[in-house]
Amino acid sequence: MRTIFHLDLDAFFVSVERVLDPSLNGKSVIVGADPQYGRGVVAACSYEARAYGLHSAMPIKQAYRLCPNGIYLHGHFAEYVRFSKAVKSILTKYVPLIEQASIDEFYLDLTGCEKIYGSLFMFASKLQKEIMQNLSLPCSIGIAGNKTLAKIASDFNKPLGITYVLHGMEKEFLSRMPVSAMPGIGRETTKSLLAKGFRTLGDIADSSEDYFNLAFGKYGSDMWNKANGRGREFLSKPAERKSIAHEKTFAADEIDKNKIESVLFRLSGKVCQALRNYNWQSATVSVKLRYSDFITLTRAKTIEPTDDDKIVFETALELFRKAFTRRVAIRLIGIHLANFSEYNEQEKLFTDKDFMRDKMLHVVSKIRDKYGYESIRVGMY
Amino acid sequence: MEFKVNSIELEKLLNKIIPAVPTRTPMPILENFLFEIKNGLLTIYATDLEISLKSSINVVSDENMSLVVPARLLYDIIKSFPDTTVKFLTSNNKLNVITDFGTYTLGYIEANEYPEIPSFPQKTDEDVQEISMNGLELKKAFDKTSFAIGKEEMRPAMMGTLLELSDEGLRFVATDGHRLVNLLNKKITSQGLIQYIVPEKAISVLQKILDEKDAKLYLSKSHISFKLSDIELITRLIGQKYPDFKGVIPLENEFSLQVKTKEIHDAIRRMLLFATTSTRRVKFSISASAIDISAEDIDLGSSANESVMCKYNGEPLEIGFNAGYVNDILSHMLPEKEVVFKLNSPTKAAIVVPSEEKETEELMMLLMPVRLNS
Numbered sequence: 001m002r003t004i005f006h007l008d009l010d011a012f013f014v015s016v017e018r019v020l021d022p023s024l025n026g027k028s029v030i031v032g033a034d035p036q037y038g039r040g041v042v043a044a045c046s047y048e049a050r051a052y053g054l055h056s057a058m059p060i061k062q063a064y065r066l067c068p069n070g071i072y073l074h075g076h077f078a079e080y081v082r083f084s085k086a087v088k089s090i091l092t093k094y095v096p097l098i099e100q101a102s103i104d105e106f107y108l109d110l111t112g113c114e115k116i117y118g119s120l121f122m123f124a125s126k127l128q129k130e131i132m133q134n135l136s137l138p139c140s141i142g143i144a145g146n147k148t149l150a151k152i153a154s155d156f157n158k159p160l161g162i163t164y165v166l167h168g169m170e171k172e173f174l175s176r177m178p179v180s181a182m183p184g185i186g187r188e189t190t191k192s193l194l195a196k197g198f199r200t201l202g203d204i205a206d207s208s209e210d211y212f213n214l215a216f217g218k219y220g221s222d223m224w225n226k227a228n229g230r231g232r233e234f235l236s237k238p239a240e241r242k243s244i245a246h247e248k249t250f251a252a253d254e255i256d257k258n259k260i261e262s263v264l265f266r267l268s269g270k271v272c273q274a275l276r277n278y279n280w281q282s283a284t285v286s287v288k289l290r291y292s293d294f295i296t297l298t299r300a301k302t303i304e305p306t307d308d309d310k311i312v313f314e315t316a317l318e319l320f321r322k323a324f325t326r327r328v329a330i331r332l333i334g335i336h337l338a339n340f341s342e343y344n345e346q347e348k349l350f351t352d353k354d355f356m357r358d359k360m361l362h363v364v365s366k367i368r369d370k371y372g373y374e375s376i377r378v379g380m381y
Numbered sequence: 382m383e384f385k386v387n388s389i390e391l392e393k394l395l396n397k398i399i400p401a402v403p404t405r406t407p408m409p410i411l412e413n414f415l416f417e418i419k420n421g422l423l424t425i426y427a428t429d430l431e432i433s434l435k436s437s438i439n440v441v442s443d444e445n446m447s448l449v450v451p452a453r454l455l456y457d458i459i460k461s462f463p464d465t466t467v468k469f470l471t472s473n474n475k476l477n478v479i480t481d482f483g484t485y486t487l488g489y490i491e492a493n494e495y496p497e498i499p500s501f502p503q504k505t506d507e508d509v510q511e512i513s514m515n516g517l518e519l520k521k522a523f524d525k526t527s528f529a530i531g532k533e534e535m536r537p538a539m540m541g542t543l544l545e546l547s548d549e550g551l552r553f554v555a556t557d558g559h560r561l562v563n564l565l566n567k568k569i570t571s572q573g574l575i576q577y578i579v580p581e582k583a584i585s586v587l588q589k590i591l592d593e594k595d596a597k598l599y600l601s602k603s604h605i606s607f608k609l610s611d612i613e614l615i616t617r618l619i620g621q622k623y624p625d626f627k628g629v630i631p632l633e634n635e636f637s638l639q640v641k642t643k644e645i646h647d648a649i650r651r652m653l654l655f656a657t658t659s660t661r662r663v664k665f666s667i668s669a670s671a672i673d674i675s676a677e678d679i680d681l682g683s684s685a686n687e688s689v690m691c692k693y694n695g696e697p698l699e700i701g702f703n704a705g706y707v708n709d710i711l712s713h714m715l716p717e718k719e720v721v722f723k724l725n726s727p728t729k730a731a732i733v734v735p736s737e738e739k740e741t742e743e744l745m746m747l748l749m750p751v752r753l754n755s
Binding site: 303304311341342344345346347348349350352354 | 532533534535536556558559560561624625629657659660662701703728730747749750751752
């Protein structure tokens with residue numbers, strides 16, 4: 001039996017806005033799109049705003065109709081990232097296994113930690129207080145034997161709640177909840193569940209797995225298991241990086257081919273530097289091109305795995321020259337590397353120019369790590 | 382125009398020619414066959430501008446003419462017929478293909494739009510070397526070497542097999558910069574030293590069409606023609622300087638490791654399952670009577686280890702290789718009962734040769750190791 005915490009920062013974006021501007025305390029605050037503009041959705045709203053029936057992902061126009069006196073903010077995304085990192089650094093002090101599920105959600109594996117922290121309920125309370133005192137951010141914590149249940153538990157008593165689903169009580173805990181409380185059961189599934197007479201998670205648990213398998217396929221079986229209090233017990237590894245990209249938006253739209261190509265050269269250097277720092281090679285180079293009228297193209301080419309600025313630049317240049325066909329200025333250009341393999345220590349037969357270049361580039365990387373990116377430049381030949 | 386031909390014979394012919402028809406090309410006319418009828422002989426051509434294939438068949442026809450017809454459509458329809466007579470008839474700028482089953486109408490283009498195909502031997506005073514060689518022997522040489530051909534477009538010279546004609550013999554070399562195969566056929570010799578790089582495409586087609594009959598090779602500076610009994614392949618050569626392969630063949634490899642080819646090959650194939658997929662690294666720990674071969678994948682937590690009996694006369698050595706490369710080399714050495722690895726140090730090239738030398742042939746493969754210290 002494992003012990004999983006789900007820590008969810010309450011109305012995270014709003015909480016951060018309130019730290020930045022305490023006058024927002026106690027008011028209906030909505031972070032999201034501009035209601036004047038009329039498009040987009042609510043990213044987060046305060047509990048005061050929720051009293052008006054608002055919730056996240058609601059169209060901003062609808063929110064404005066329900067709560068015209070609310071304070072509508074655009075949001076400071078960089079601040080949210082900073083605060084999220086600060087929360088994570090508090091958690092890493094205590095917990096070795098953390099899975100960050102999103103900017104404001106963390107799964108913590110505390111299996112066997114009773115011996116260190118004593119009562120886990122008290123430990124949860126300590127975490128909650130520490131985050132509140134240091135960062136003024138409220139959070140709710142759910143404790144259970146698996147991830148799904150922990151998430152439902154953290155949602156059970158918000159804000160500033162702690163819910164511990166004791167082992168053996170899982171079914172009981174879930175039985176009276178509406179089916180929509182289960183993560184993964186959205187509007188459509190709820191509809192079809194209601195149509196079949198399933199109102200609570202208990203109704204699902206009392207049915208048979210075979211029935212759910214038939215009615216909903218593989219997903220049905222998963223749903224039935226979750227309603228019975230079972231779920232993933234292990235945190236997933238942080239997702240591996242799938243791509244490295246650098247982009248540049250021109251201060252003023254640019255049509256001079258030479259200038260754009262020189263930017264491409266700099267971007268090639270940057271992405272390759274990042275690539276070498278991971279000790280990787282890339283086999284797919286893509287170029288992204290956005291014209292001033294926002295028409296965006298990407299062109300990709302697969303090459304032999306490389307980490308050489310020159311090869312990446314030449315490939316990118318070829319792609320760019322093929323793609324840049326309109327007589328329209330360019331707003332943004334970017335290089336994107338993907339399809340990674342580990343840089344391997346395969347020795348080469350011919351100690352030619354390429355061989356020496358390979359050695360040189362790895363030395364350049366080391367110099368840059370020590371003295372900064374601009375300390376040394378790589379020429380083309 | 383009108384001519385008749387047997388469907389099975391025509392299918393056989395088209396089947397041999399169609400590999401030269403490109404699937405994607407900026408020149409749509411290349412997706413066609415060129416048909417040329419002269420004195421009752423139908424000659425069919427196809428080219429992708431790198432290689433071209435041509436073959437002939439006798440047909441019943443009274444006139445001489447040529448036309449360009451859609452390759453894949455024609456091939457697919459001919460392929461679908463059982464043994465029957467096919468009549469070709471042009472009328473109203475259309476080509477009618479008539480059989481007992483029905484009539485099939487295709488568009489065609491005038492022959493003068495088709496690109497020119499070089500022909501051999503050329504009348505010009507250019508030096509053209511002529512070699513005659515058994516088809517299977519030539520196929521074997523390509524089979525043994527082509528796996529090592531490079532795929533990097535940045536190094537075009539390595540994207541083909543080198544044919545080097547000298548007083549030592551006819552040498553076939555292929556390398557991708559990590560491994561190298563060097564096969565010398567001592568039966569065919571010539572004065573001086575001339576190098577030709579044959580692109581990979583031509584070789585892969587030749588491997589399919591070469592048979593036990595003799596093949597005639599006409600080698601010029603820019604093209605080679607391979608004349609087989611019933612088909613001719615002309616390929617452009619790669620106009621680059623081949624890397625100095627002789628300079629990288631180590632002379633100081635004095636540690637010799639003799640081992641049964643099949644035993645070590647089987648072991649390597651099992652190691653390949655356990656080696657990390659990105660590097661495919663295996664470790665050879667060599668002592669006087671046995672090689673310990675091991676592989677591991679740290680991410681998956683799997684590992685494997687085998688001992689293979691050997692005869693070794695050098696100092697104990699630990700050396701890493703890409704198991705995929707070792708597997709390639711050994712599977713092309715398989716007809717040999719025993720192979721010898723000649724080694725020097727964990728960072729120098731290993732030489733792999735058959736344990737028994739042959740009178741008319743020298744085969745040597747080179748493999749660069751993978752560093753172990755990481």
